[in-house]
Amino acid sequence: MVLLYSCANKAQGPTGGPKDITPPQLVKATPLNNSLNFKKKQVYLDFDELISVEKANENVVISPPQTKTADVKAYGKRVTVSFDEELKDSTTYSINFGNAIVDLNEKNPVKNFLFSFSTGNQIDTLKISGDVIDAETLNPMAGILVGIYMDISDSAFYKHPFMRIGKTDEKGHFSIDNVKKGKYKIYALGDVNSDYYFQPGEGLALCDSMITPTFRREEMHDSIWKDSLHFDSIRTYMGTRFLPDNVVMRYFKENRKRQYYVKSERKDAYSFTLFFNTEAAELPKITPLNFNWDGKYMLQKNERKDTVTYWLTDSTVWKVDTLQLAMTYLKSDSLMKLVPVTDTLNIFQRKGKINLKAKKQKVAPKAEPYKFNTNINASFDVYAPITIKFDAPTETMDWSKIKLYHKVDTLLKEIPYKWKQADSTKMFYHISYKWVPEEAYELKIDSAVFTSIYKRVSDKFNGQFKIKSLDEYSSMKIYLAEFNPKVVLQVLDTKDAVVGTQPANTKGALFEYLKPGDYYLRMFIDDNGNGKWDPGELAKNKQPEEVYYYPGKFTLKANWEFEQTWNYKDTPLLQQKPKELIKDAASNKKRDNGY
Secondary structure, three states, X not given: OHHHHHHHOOOOOOOOOOOOOOOOOEEEEEOOOOEOOOOOOEEEEEEOOOEEEOOHHHHOEEEOOOOOOOEEEXXXXXXXEEOOOOOOOOOEEEEEEEOOEEXXXXXXXXXXXXXXXXXXXXXXXXXXXXXXXXXXXXXXXXXXXXXXXXXXXXXXXXXOOOOEEEEOOOOOEEEEEEEOOOOEEEXXXXXXXXXXXXXXXXXXXXXXXXXXXXXXXXXXXXXXXXXXXXXXXXXXXXXXXXXXXXXXXXXXXXXXXXXXXXXXXXXXOOEEEEEEOOOOOXXXXXXEOOOXXXXXXXXXXOOOOOEEEEXXXXXXXXXXXXXXEEEEEEEEOOOOOEEEEEEEEEEEOOOOOOOHHHHHHOOOOOOOOOXXXXXXXXXXXXXXXXXXXXXXXXXXXXXXXXXXXXXXXOEEEEOOOEEEEOOOOOOEEEEEOOOOOOOEEEEEEOOOOEEEOOXXXXXXXXXXXXXXXXXXXXXXXXXXXXXOOOEEEEEEOOOOOEEEEEEOOOOOEEEEEXXXXXXXXXXXXXXXXXXXXXXXXXXXXXXXXXXXXXXXXXXXXXXXXXXXXXXXXXXOHHHOOOHHHOOOHHHHHHHHXXX
């Protein structure tokens, strides 16, 4: 029977028993948690199983912050914290491990593990907690320091490390533990260089008022579970609630971003482009070193002046393989002040692949046409102009040879249109007409209508399109329950991207020509009236402009007009943003890293 049983179970093998879901248990601590008059520089924590500390430098927060990083390591069943500097007298120290301590095999965490001791004869027990959210998107921010000062001067945040700190978790929540009685200023900080105070270029959040931590006794409720899946009952007890526990900090980066040169690029012989990391205060000054262009170039720049292209109009210059030049531009120094800097650049031309067959047969290269593209497609939006975009600046054009036709039955009827140049280098044009829904049109462009500054001529073009029916669109009209003339409303898609912007209107803000689908709604209070959201400014104690989300989704159908009245103060700020739009706090931290 034993032999038969062993044969029958031969394929199954040992199962190893049920999965371990029990986190490690602390069995001994040196010193004891909340000990007084502790003067040594090592803390030992012993657990009932083998453990590890996950990413100690990121996840373990020691308060008050350490000038020299404490060494946190796991050996077998023991966690050791070794301080590398003298402990302060009469000070409460807290070591917040968060969920960093896990068992070695299953990675079950010791959740929200906090260990405290005092170097004096009393331990501070008050607490300040709340949340840090992105000021523009209301997404939670992970890994952001939140700290306090008793020094109420505005300069403290610039000059001195925080007195005590906490750090936001994956949900953007923070807790500053073991705080003594008093009044405090509180800030959030994206501490790039780990010095625990603000440096220009770092992200931050500030609070308008002083904070006085306190507590009260109140009835509390706790859920009792039979196991990890089955609920048992609710336990009611008297507990201590530490206040404030709902501090909301709106995190932002000032418009004063660090400015520096990024790279150059020369995709073809006729132009080169300079890239800067952020909006430039002024254009760079170019001094040629191995060529002389004598102003024979065209300058193309975007609105932010962070991308600048120089189109060369002198053949002796564009035939130079490597352009050597001195570039003087404004660069941010360590204090975020713009100072002139001169760099020497060698700008190489990209070489295309050589056609060996054509070279062998001595085939003359074919002259390239002056290329352009349009936004015309078979189904065209009723509100959109036709756009024509060229790959180089235009020298001449003959609009008389560009015809726009309205197709009536089988006949083409020529119609007048309006055109305008949409940029400074004659590379971008708009053709506009008041389209009739469901009607067909045709744009015809003869050959050689456009000539580039490099004497290339354009090819013939013929584009046919039909205007969409109004039945294919939806519209939204948004009323404010409490009208505010400074409000700017934004319709968002399912990726939290803006698809329409309108100022608030007493008769309702109308969003037309929306494609059927799911949409969301956001607004900001445009205090300075510039039509865009602006972050705060630390030097002026200025908060970022307020942002609110409508706490629901709008599903629009074709040929449907939708109206909604919104009271943006009805729902608490942290509960406003729809869950399906919220990006996890870890991704927000990655986006925030760096200057």
